[in-house]
Amino acid sequence: MGRPNLRVPVVSFLSLVFVLGCSGATEQTLVGQFFNASRLRDNTSLDNIATVIFDPGTQGTVTSFSIQSVGPEQRNPLPLKSLAKLQDDAKAEDAAFSSRKDDYQTANLDAIQRVLRAERDHVKVAPKDAEVQAAWTKLREESARVSTKASEARRRLRSETQLVDLSINGGGRTAIDVTKYDGEMVGKDVTVSAPVRLPSGQTATKTLVLTMQRAILKGDKEITGRWIITALKDTASAPALKTS
Numbered sequence: 001m002g003r004p005n006l007r008v009p010v011v012s013f014l015s016l017v018f019v020l021g022c023s024g025a026t027e028q029t030l031v032g033q034f035f036n037a038s039r040l041r042d043n044t045s046l047d048n049i050a051t052v053i054f055d056p057g058t059q060g061t062v063t064s065f066s067i068q069s070v071g072p073e074q075r076n077p078l079p080l081k082s083l084a085k086l087q088d089d090a091k092a093e094d095a096a097f098s099s100r101k102d103d104y105q106t107a108n109l110d111a112i113q114r115v116l117r118a119e120r121d122h123v124k125v126a127p128k129d130a131e132v133q134a135a136w137t138k139l140r141e142e143s144a145r146v147s148t149k150a151s152e153a154r155r156r157l158r159s160e161t162q163l164v165d166l167s168i169n170g171g172g173r174t175a176i177d178v179t180k181y182d183g184e185m186v187g188k189d190v191t192v193s194a195p196v197r198l199p200s201g202q203t204a205t206k207t208l209v210l211t212m213q214r215a216i217l218k219g220d221k222e223i224t225g226r227w228i229i230t231a232l233k234d235t236a237s238a239p240a241l242k243t244s
Contacts (some may be wrong), residue, residue: 024067024226025192031210034229035062035194048170050229051163054208057199059234065194068207074187078164078215083157084179090146090153097146101139108132164215167225181217187230188212207235 030049037045038054041063046053054062106110111132111153118125118133125133157179162176164185197203211231217223 013234015167023171024070025211028123030212030229031065031067031190035065039063040229048166049226051166052229052232054232060195060196060198060204065192065208068191068193071189075184078160078181078183078185078217080157080160080164080179080217081182083153083160087150087153087157090150094146094150097142101143104139108136112136118243131204138175148228153224163213163230164217164225167213167215167228168217170222170226170228176223178215178217178219181219181223183215184218184221186216190215209233209235 005124011152033045034050035040035054037049043054054060111129114129115125115133115136118129163177164183165189168178189213190212192210194206194208195203196206209232210229212227212228214227216224217225
């Protein structure tokens with residue numbers, strides 16, 4: 001559904017107060033903070049509200065804008081608890097395997113060293129060491145598999161929780177372990193029209209689409225996170241760059 005075409009000065013936060021009770025107030029406030037922080041290169045503020053920046057050096061600056069429309073909310077599940085369990089299981093498997101490998105290495109150290117020297121020199125191992133070579137080769141292959149599995153589990157959980165943690169804990173005093181919850185990620189697109197002062201000094205009216213997302217955690221008590229701007233696209237050019 002469209003929103004009133006009200007032009008909002010980014011630098012005038014007092015004017016934002018008067019629209020807090022109106023439809024679109026959340027979008028007006030967050031988008032205004034985003035453009036203001038981007039214009040000032042205020043990375044501290046941006047880190048709390050966005051994962052992208054409207055780079056004044058390459059894209060220009062926005063000092064006022066009007067919201068043209070707010071798209072419907074899209075919801076996707078957040079299987080954080082199951083991903084955390086997969087990581088814990090992979091970590092435990094890695095630890096158990098490492099212990100078993102270390103025990104074998106300790107018990108067969110001399111033979112393993114002879115095997116490694118033979119492999120380094122590209123010569124055939126002695127018959128008495130053939131069994132150790134086969135066992136050690138298998139352990140090394142299994143070590144790579146187990147290590148990769150643990151790394152992938154960590155990567156998946158980290159990838160899934162970074163935005164959730166920012167939405168739930170960013171700027172808060174009490175840290176919540178988001179991996180103890182399942183939930184959903186809610187997203188919507190906000191389309192704005194803005195006169196953009198380009199790096200060249202010229203001004204061009206642009207239509208920009210900002211994606212806002214927030215996490216909702218499910219438990220004994222539902223925990224709703226803050227909206228975060230996670231993408232920005234100039235409909236006439238490429239998407240915004242991610243912040244570092």
